[in-house]
Structure formats: structure tokens, C-alpha cells
Amino acid sequence: MAAAFLDLVQRQLVLAGGDAVFSHNILVITLPPAELLGMARRLKSEFLFDLLLDVTAVDWPDRTPRFDVVYHFYSTTHLIRVRLKTRVLHRDPVVDSLTSLYGSAHFMERECHDMYGIVFRGNPDLRPILLYENFVGHPLRKDYPKLHEQPLVPYRT
Amino acid sequence: MAKATIPIVSAHAPSPSFEYFSTKKDEFVGWARKFSLFPYPFVTACCAMEFMAVSSTPYDTDRFGAALPRFSPRQSDLLMVVGTLTHKQAPVLLRVYEQMCEPKWVMAFGACATSGGFYQNYAAVAGIDRIIPVDIYVPGCPPRPETVIDAIMKLQDRIAGSRHPIITKTF
Numbered sequence: 001m002a003a004a005f006l007d008l009v010q011r012q013l014v015l016a017g018g019d020a021v022f023s024h025n026i027l028v029i030t031l032p033p034a035e036l037l038g039m040a041r042r043l044k045s046e047f048l049f050d051l052l053l054d055v056t057a058v059d060w061p062d063r064t065p066r067f068d069v070v071y072h073f074y075s076t077t078h079l080i081r082v083r084l085k086t087r088v089l090h091r092d093p094v095v096d097s098l099t100s101l102y103g104s105a106h107f108m109e110r111e112c113h114d115m116y117g118i119v120f121r122g123n124p125d126l127r128p129i130l131l132y133e134n135f136v137g138h139p140l141r142k143d144y145p146k147l148h149e150q151p152l153v154p155y156r157t
Numbered sequence: 158m159a160k161a162t163i164p165i166v167s168a169h170a171p172s173p174s175f176e177y178f179s180t181k182k183d184e185f186v187g188w189a190r191k192f193s194l195f196p197y198p199f200v201t202a203c204c205a206m207e208f209m210a211v212s213s214t215p216y217d218t219d220r221f222g223a224a225l226p227r228f229s230p231r232q233s234d235l236l237m238v239v240g241t242l243t244h245k246q247a248p249v250l251l252r253v254y255e256q257m258c259e260p261k262w263v264m265a266f267g268a269c270a271t272s273g274g275f276y277q278n279y280a281a282v283a284g285i286d287r288i289i290p291v292d293i294y295v296p297g298c299p300p301r302p303e304t305v306i307d308a309i310m311k312l313q314d315r316i317a318g319s320r321h322p323i324i325t326k327t328f
Binding site: 130131132139144146147148149150151152153155156 | 244245247248251277278279280282286287288289290
């Protein structure tokens with residue numbers, strides 16, 4: 001049942017021009033950042049993926065589009081997951097925000113912005129959520145020094 | 158030529174009972190204080206589970222007068238930092254410590270509070286003694302309840318054996 005449905009999703013998206021493969025029994029759709037919002041809207045309205053599970057990123061320091069931004073969706077009707085990946089450049093890490101479709105995107109995009117510096121265009125509030133104000137840099141990027149601390153309280157001598 | 162001796166003028170009228178009591182006051186105050194530790198649990202992470210085990214009936218910290226947690230720093234005199242301290246929380250810990258009235262003692266509960274444990278990264282403070290002075294360290298990840306009880310008893314010995322100068326000023 002789920003496999004047949006995923007097959008249908010894959011065929012429809014391949015027809016639409018997306019790159020969709022199966023990896024570890026999850027449908028993985030890779031697409032350029034400009035098509036992200038439209039694809040998410042289709043996934044939500046046509047295929048009933050009504051739950052946004054996770055927004056995160058992957059840093060590939062030696063690759064030219066340096067970052068993968070990764071989304072996971074879940075369908076509470078079909079009980080299956082799908083993964084959406086898009087690649088953004090190091091000097092312009094901007095993708096469209098999904099806050100217009102999913103309320104849970106607010107906090108998860110803030111976290112991704114904290115850790116990787118991805119800018120979500122359209123998210124109204126990208127203040128630090130796990131880090132603090134005046135924190136310089138993005139700690140989960142591979143070029144952040146491992147032992148670099150930014151203490152808020154001066155250490156005792 | 159004999160030097161002129163200046164007589165020492167005591168502020169108090171000489172009385173044998175007062176003299177005896179003043180030699181024993183540190184011992185007495187220490188005895189009172191060591192059995193009335195009011196802990197403030199500054200609980201941040203998974204060591205909290207072990208803190209609950211210590212507070213529960215089988216281990217019974219009430220034997221040491223250290224059972225009743227006070228959730229106001231003004232009313233407590235033992236700050237138990239239980240778990241990892243992050244840089245974001247460090248100002249909160251410092252404020253709690255500064256709000257506590259003297260006399261006060263600090264226990265670093267577990268490996269993370271003692272040294273940062275296995276966290277060496279952007280987020281964790283490598284030991285709370287970088288922020289506030291610590292009186293006793295409890296090793297373990299998490300510590301066994303027996304270790305915590307041992308730490309409480311060692312702290313009690315230390316309180317009983319130390320001077321309590323606030324009383325000295327007043328007397």
C-alpha cells in the first residue's frame with residue numbers, strides 16, 4: 001500500500017521534472033531551491049504530507065554548493081515519510097521559508113539558522129533559539145573551531 | 158628601665174561562663190549549621206535522575222538535615238549544581254549564587270558540573286568552578302547515591318571544623 005503510493009508520488013514528480021529516488025525505503029526528492037516552496041505545497045495539498053518533522057542542513061566543506069538543506073515530511077493519512085533536499089551556495093545560503101505552510105517550521109528554521117547560518121526568506125523571526133545574542137559564527141559548520149568558546153560570564157582567575 | 162605596660166581593656170566584663178562559651182562557639186555554630194543544610198537544586202541535565210534517587214526514601218538525606226530543597230536561593234545555603242552547565246545558562250547560575258545569603262556552600266554534582274565531562278565544544282562550560290567557587294566535587298556520570306551521601310558528610314565535617322566569623326564579629 002505504502003510502496004504503491006510512493007511509486008505514484010515518484011512517477012508524478014518525475015513527470016514534473018523532479019529528481020526522486022528511493023534510499024533506505026524513503027523517497028528522496030532533490031530539487032533546486034527555487035522549486036522548494038512549490039514542491040512542499042504540492043506534497044501537502046495533493047499527497048497529504050501534513051506534518052513537517054525536521055529541518056536541518058548538511059555541510060560539505062569541499063563541495064561547490066556547500067550546504068544541503070534537508071526537510072522530512074510525514075503523512076498521517078498514508079503513514080509514510082518523504083525527504084526533500086536542496087543545495088545552496090556558501091556565499092548566498094538562502095531558501096524560502098515553509099512557515100506559510102507549516103507552523104512547526106518557525107522554530108526548526110530558527111535552529112537551522114543558528115547552527116548552519118541558512119537564511120530562510122520569509123521567516124519573520126530568525127533570532128537565536130538555542131544560541132544567544134552576540135554569538136559569532138555557526139557552530140555546526142565544519143570550519144567552526146571545535147574548542148572555540150564564547151562565554152557570557154567572565155571566568156574566575 | 159622598665160617599660161610601661163598598657164592594660165588591655167576588654168569590651169566585655171570578664172565572666173567565666175562567657176569565656177568558656179566563646180571558645181566553643183565555632184564548634185557550636187558549626188554543629189548547628191552542618192545539620193541544617195538547605196539545598197537549592199540547580200538541576201540542568203540527566204544527573205537530576207540520580208538526584209531524585211538520592212532524595213528518595215531508601216537513601217534518606219534527612220538523616221543529614223539536607224532533605225528539604227528550598228526553591229528560593231534566599232532561603233538556601235547549599236547550591237547543588239546538578240548536570241551540565243551551558244554558556245547560555247552561566248549568567249543564571251551566577252545570579253542564583255549571588256542571591257544566596259552567607260553562609261553558603263556549593264556542590265558540583267557529577268562529571269559535567271565538575272569539569273565539563275565529555276563535552277568540549279561551543280556550548281558547555283568546562284566546570285562550574287570557572288564561574289563560581291566550589292566547595293565539594295562529586296565524581297561520576299552520574300554519581301552513585303552513596304557518593305553523594307559521602308560528599309554531604311565530607312561537607313558536614315568541613316562545616317563543623319571551620320570558623321564561623323559572622324558570630325565572632327557580633328560577640
